[in-house]
Amino acid sequence: xxxxxxxxxxxxxxxxxxxxxxxxxxxxxxxxxxxxxxxxxxxxxxxxxxxxxxxxxxxxxxxxxxxxxxxxxxxxxxxxxxxxxxxxxxxxxxxxxxxxxxxxxxxxxxxxxxxxxxxxxxxxxxxxxxxxxxxxxxxxxxxxxxxx
Amino acid sequence: xxxxxxxxxxxxxxxxxxxxxxxxxxxxxxxxxxxxxxxxxxxxxxxxxxxxxxxxxxxxxxxxxxxxxxxxxxxxxxxxxxxxxxxxxxxxxxxxxxxxxxxxxxxxxxxxxxxxxxxxxxxxxxxxxxxxxxxxxxxxxxxxxxxxxxxxxxxxxxxxxxxxxxxxxxxxxxxxxxxxxxxxxxxxxxxxxxx
Numbered sequence: 155x156x157x158x159x160x161x162x163x164x165x166x167x168x169x170x171x172x173x174x175x176x177x178x179x180x181x182x183x184x185x186x187x188x189x190x191x192x193x194x195x196x197x198x199x200x201x202x203x204x205x206x207x208x209x210x211x212x213x214x215x216x217x218x219x220x221x222x223x224x225x226x227x228x229x230x231x232x233x234x235x236x237x238x239x240x241x242x243x244x245x246x247x248x249x250x251x252x253x254x255x256x257x258x259x260x261x262x263x264x265x266x267x268x269x270x271x272x273x274x275x276x277x278x279x280x281x282x283x284x285x286x287x288x289x290x291x292x293x294x295x296x297x298x299x300x301x302x
Numbered sequence: 303x304x305x306x307x308x309x310x311x312x313x314x315x316x317x318x319x320x321x322x323x324x325x326x327x328x329x330x331x332x333x334x335x336x337x338x339x340x341x342x343x344x345x346x347x348x349x350x351x352x353x354x355x356x357x358x359x360x361x362x363x364x365x366x367x368x369x370x371x372x373x374x375x376x377x378x379x380x381x382x383x384x385x386x387x388x389x390x391x392x393x394x395x396x397x398x399x400x401x402x403x404x405x406x407x408x409x410x411x412x413x414x415x416x417x418x419x420x421x422x423x424x425x426x427x428x429x430x431x432x433x434x435x436x437x438x439x440x441x442x443x444x445x446x447x448x449x450x451x452x453x454x455x456x457x458x459x460x461x462x463x464x465x466x467x468x469x470x471x472x473x474x475x476x477x478x479x480x481x482x483x484x485x486x487x488x489x490x491x492x493x494x495x496x497x
Binding site: 157159160164167168171184185187188189190192193194195196197198199200203227247248251288291292295 | 370409448452470474484
């Protein structure tokens with residue numbers, strides 16, 4: 155694998171980020187806001203408990219969309235060795251990423267303007283798609299036959 | 303032998319090479335996010351409690367995250383324009399992380415300066431407004447009290463400078479590292495193979 159050190163660094167960092175994003179429930183806290191896991195993410199996420207999944211009855215440290223993005227990036231990183239093995243051509247990675255970003259904007263705006271009401275499931279799925287698109291867009295950097 | 307020669311031809315950059323891009327982009331983005339934070343912060347302070355969690359202060363973190371995530375991408379763009387068009391993936395990662403670190407550090411510094419010089423009661427006013435908002439929520443009182451306690455603890459503990467830096471740098475750095483990798487893909491020239 156090309157750039158293997160960076161790949162493993164990213165993999166470990168994102169796995170850590172996803173784990174910490176699970177919030178205070180893992181550590182026996184009743185709230186993630188105020189818990190150190192919540193403080194860790196307070197500058198990057200609004201942490202609305204009503205828009206977050208719960209772990210052991212405690213809302214996560216990030217909302218469902220942010221969790222989807224982090225988990226999507228991690229899933230995409232885990233898929234990279236497989237994509238490399240099947241020689242997956244990634245010529246439209248940036249287009250897919252742009253599409254995923256546009257979907258987020260449309261979903262957020264539609265919800266804000268009252269055209270529809272998104273749910274935790276829809277937010278985590280769209281966030282996951284964006285995260286996956288981020289990983290896929292940079293995946294060819296890590297292929298053995300690195301041609302970007 | 304071939305690898306050695308190729309390694310000699312590949313550009314090697316030091317901290318000083320990254321600093322102008324990470325510094326300039328970091329300063330600009332930390333100023334933008336600081337200004338956005340203040341805007342939403344004072345909107346929160348001056349708003350009537352609505353009882354919904356989606357308050358201006360809560361929206362601000364999402365907006366600030368979105369804005370600051372672009373810094374890694376733009377730092378790579380700046381580097382390829384001003385320093386060298388050639389940038390390897392690992393070098394882009396370092397540049398992105400440094401940019402995120404600059405934003406996190408300057409964000410804390412600007413906030414501290416604002417509180418010290420202009421509005422010493424800023425944090426307390428935000429906290430009071432958030433608590434007033436929670437009290438209007440249709441939630442069981444035990445849950446409300448828990449949220450208020452947690453929020454008060456968060457604001458009080460968040461005031462430690464070291465804690466803010468320790469908590470802020472890794473996540474902001476990692477997010478900008480990832481966007482910098484996308485920046486490398488878009489803006490950087492790959493070193494041509496000589497053999």
